[in-house]
Amino acid sequence: MTNKTNETNRPTHVIYQVLGEGDKGHWIRIGAAWANRDGKGFNLKFDAYPISGRTVIREVQDETRDGDGGQE
Numbered sequence: 001m002t003n004k005t006n007e008t009n010r011p012t013h014v015i016y017q018v019l020g021e022g023d024k025g026h027w028i029r030i031g032a033a034w035a036n037r038d039g040k041g042f043n044l045k046f047d048a049y050p051i052s053g054r055t056v057i058r059e060v061q062d063e064t065r066d067g068d069g070g071q072e
Helices: 003-009
Strands: 013-019 026-035 042-046 054-059
Touching: 013 042, 026 054
Parallel strands: none
Antiparallel strands: 013 026, 013 054, 026 042
């Protein structure tokens, strides 16, 4: 496998469940997303399905970050 292939297999976005608002919001990582090859959509992989709060998809910024998704 080449590095280029490895890079395209990595998630480009992280899926979060967000409970609360503003500084008191709690961001829980619940999955990942990858752009489709044609660039017209995304493949989503959920590790959990939220039943409350809202769902936010954010671009991956730092591979080492885990947990808090930050501000909207």
